[in-house]
Amino acid sequence: MHAVHGGQVVPAVYAHAARRSAAVAQEARVALAFIAPFFLGFFVFNLLPLLYSAYLSLVNFNSFSEAGPRDFIGLRNYLRAFADRLAMASYARTFLFSLVYVVGIIVLGFVTALLLDRRLFLRTASRTMIYMPYVANVIAIGIVWSIVLNPFGGPINTLLKLLGIPEPALPQWLTGVRSALPTVAGIKVWQNLAFQTIVFLAALQDVPRELYECAQIDGAGWWRRMVRITLPMISPTTFFLVVITVIGSFNSFSIVKALTDGGPGHSTRIITVFIYEQAMRYSYYSYANALACLLFVFILIVTLIQWKAQKAWVHT
Amino acid sequence: MGAHLISSRRARDTAVQALLSLLVFAVGLFMITPFVFMLSSAFKPNGLVFVEPLRIIPQHLFLDNFKRIFADPLYPVWYWNSIRVTLITLPLRALLVSLAAYAFARLRFRGKDFLFLVFMATMMITPEATIIPRFLMYKAFRLVDTQWAIVIPAVFDVLFLFMLRQFFATIPRELSEAAFLDGYGHLRIYARVVLPLSKPAMVTMVLFTFIWIWNDYVNPFVFINSMNKQLITTGLQFFQAREGANYALQMAGATFGVIPTIVLFTVTQRYFVQGVATSGIKG
Numbered sequence: 001m002h003a004v005h006g007g008q009v010v011p012a013v014y015a016h017a018a019r020r021s022a023a024v025a026q027e028a029r030v031a032l033a034f035i036a037p038f039f040l041g042f043f044v045f046n047l048l049p050l051l052y053s054a055y056l057s058l059v060n061f062n063s064f065s066e067a068g069p070r071d072f073i074g075l076r077n078y079l080r081a082f083a084d085r086l087a088m089a090s091y092a093r094t095f096l097f098s099l100v101y102v103v104g105i106i107v108l109g110f111v112t113a114l115l116l117d118r119r120l121f122l123r124t125a126s127r128t129m130i131y132m133p134y135v136a137n138v139i140a141i142g143i144v145w146s147i148v149l150n151p152f153g154g155p156i157n158t159l160l161k162l163l164g165i166p167e168p169a170l171p172q173w174l175t176g177v178r179s180a181l182p183t184v185a186g187i188k189v190w191q192n193l194a195f196q197t198i199v200f201l202a203a204l205q206d207v208p209r210e211l212y213e214c215a216q217i218d219g220a221g222w223w224r225r226m227v228r229i230t231l232p233m234i235s236p237t238t239f240f241l242v243v244i245t246v247i248g249s250f251n252s253f254s255i256v257k258a259l260t261d262g263g264p265g266h267s268t269r270i271i272t273v274f275i276y277e278q279a280m281r282y283s284y285y286s287y288a289n290a291l292a293c294l295l296f297v298f299i300l301i302v303t304l305i306q307w308k309a310q311k312a313w314v315h316t
Numbered sequence: 317m318g319a320h321l322i323s324s325r326r327a328r329d330t331a332v333q334a335l336l337s338l339l340v341f342a343v344g345l346f347m348i349t350p351f352v353f354m355l356s357s358a359f360k361p362n363g364l365v366f367v368e369p370l371r372i373i374p375q376h377l378f379l380d381n382f383k384r385i386f387a388d389p390l391y392p393v394w395y396w397n398s399i400r401v402t403l404i405t406l407p408l409r410a411l412l413v414s415l416a417a418y419a420f421a422r423l424r425f426r427g428k429d430f431l432f433l434v435f436m437a438t439m440m441i442t443p444e445a446t447i448i449p450r451f452l453m454y455k456a457f458r459l460v461d462t463q464w465a466i467v468i469p470a471v472f473d474v475l476f477l478f479m480l481r482q483f484f485a486t487i488p489r490e491l492s493e494a495a496f497l498d499g500y501g502h503l504r505i506y507a508r509v510v511l512p513l514s515k516p517a518m519v520t521m522v523l524f525t526f527i528w529i530w531n532d533y534v535n536p537f538v539f540i541n542s543m544n545k546q547l548i549t550t551g552l553q554f555f556q557a558r559e560g561a562n563y564a565l566q567m568a569g570a571t572f573g574v575i576p577t578i579v580l581f582t583v584t585q586r587y588f589v590q591g592v593a594t595s596g597i598k599g
Contacts, residue, residue: 031425038416041472049446121337129344135577139552140570153366202593254533
């Protein structure tokens with residue numbers, strides 16, 4: 001048996017191979033056509049800004065005049081960051097904010113998931129209420145919480161006063177220099193709790209039931225089952241959640257803009273807010289970009305440390 | 317005696333279940349307390365918000381706040397802007413993302429894994445991190461202060477590319493192979509076989525796109541200056557500043573600001589939870 005291919009007579013095996021490779025080539029052409037529009041947009045709007053950001057951080061584009069010369073100044077913007085006490089204090093604030101937020105949301109998300117994992121009456125209603133803040137508009141959240149936590153006459157402090165707490169001891173919440181940062185972190189926990197809960201819940205439901213049954217036969221109590229089965233089995237999920245929660249919290253911006261805009265004083269001026277002000281208020285575009293790149297390096301280091309540390313506690 | 321033991325144990329289990337249910341319901345109530353207070357204050361005259369803050373159901377339902385919102389020269393405009401931006405973004409995003417996802421899920425080509433890795437790697441960097449270079453770029457493209465600065469970049473979303481690729485991969489290959497043998501090209505397999513079977517993933521995408529654009533603060537805040545072009549989030553912020561001490565009116569504005577997403581979420585909760593649980597979608 002012979003088949004005609006390209007004017008020549010070739011054995012059927014080759015013809016088959018040729019047809020196959022033609023099909024592969026055609027598939028590649030289709031793939032190109034399908035991906036090209038997305039890739040073009042992705043390149044311009046995702047990749048290019050990244051490269052541009054790195055470039056900007058190395059030149060001198062720190063003034064109002066947009067057409068001004070952009071001399072290559074190496075790492076000077078970065079050195080300036082390390083000498084800037086306000087910038088360094090902002091990084092420290094971000095770190096503190098993340099610590100409160102990540103610990104809070106991981107612990108509470110896990111506990112909430114444990115509770116929702118049980119057979120409950122009114123489960124759907126409870127779940128809907130618990131997840132609700134997650135879909136609410138961030139500025140609306142800001143408006144509502146500033147009024148709810150108003151130290152003079154807001155419902156929370158009114159309630160606390162009724163409970164017998166004397167006026168001077170009432171918390172200042174968002175208006176206190178010491179209390180503002182943890183309060184914002186707490187509100188962010190409230191806002192995002194649904195995400196961590198849903199992911200934990202999915203992990204809990206994936207733990208094989210037989211493991212619990214075996215343990216129960218062996219007479220293991222609730223605590224033992226938790227420590228020996230649940231926690232190790234869901235540890236890959238916990239790891240994933242901690243990593244992305246840390247990344248997300250280092251980049252927090254909207255919730256602070258909505259609640260305190262960096263105040264009172266500098267007390268909630270986390271690095272993202274600081275960067276925004278350096279760029280948009282003072283037109284220090286290059287300096288702000290260097291700060292953003294530093295933040296990225298900082299996040300990368302923290303993520304790598306977590307990656308290395310996972311061997312110690314993540315069950316594979 | 318055995319039966320007695322079992323039934324008393326069952327009674328105890330039910331009691332525990334009831335207690336836990338009550339606890340979880342209380343947690344739920346705690347979570348929505350700020351919204352309850354928001355709604356309650358929105359129906360009060362401003363003078364009463366801080367005078368009787370703990371009276372949840374106002375003595376008289378006061379509707380002037382809502383009337384003022386409707387009559388506001390800007391508030392309804394921001395509302396409509398948010399809806400319009402979503403409506404323009406959605407079909408573009410659905411089309412371009414699903415086409416690329418199909419190629420990654422079903423087609424063989426060189427550099428596929430590498431390209432996908434590049435896409436995924438950029439997911440590690442949140443869009444906020446590149447806000448300044450994007451601002452300068454959009455300025456050069458003359459996109460600043462137009463709603464296209466929100467729409468166009470939103471079309472090329474890597475997270476949904478990932479989600480749709482995962483979903484397309486679960487559709488049995490036999491189906492598309494059968495269509496292939498019937499002489500269907502890839503475009504027709506994509507449109508007639510894969511897309512119709514991907515309704516859950518597409519619904520998840522529509523749902524999240526709406527919620528994100530509705531709640532997006534950073535993009536309109538940085539890229540849009542004109543008040544009549546703002547979206548609801550930045551509009552609300554301006555509204556809050558403008559109404560300084562009129563807390564009741566701010567609460568009415570916030571109420572309308574959260575209603576669409578909360579209603580949408582309540583109705584489509586199943587898709588929402590699946591979306592988060594299966595692909596780790598982050599808000």
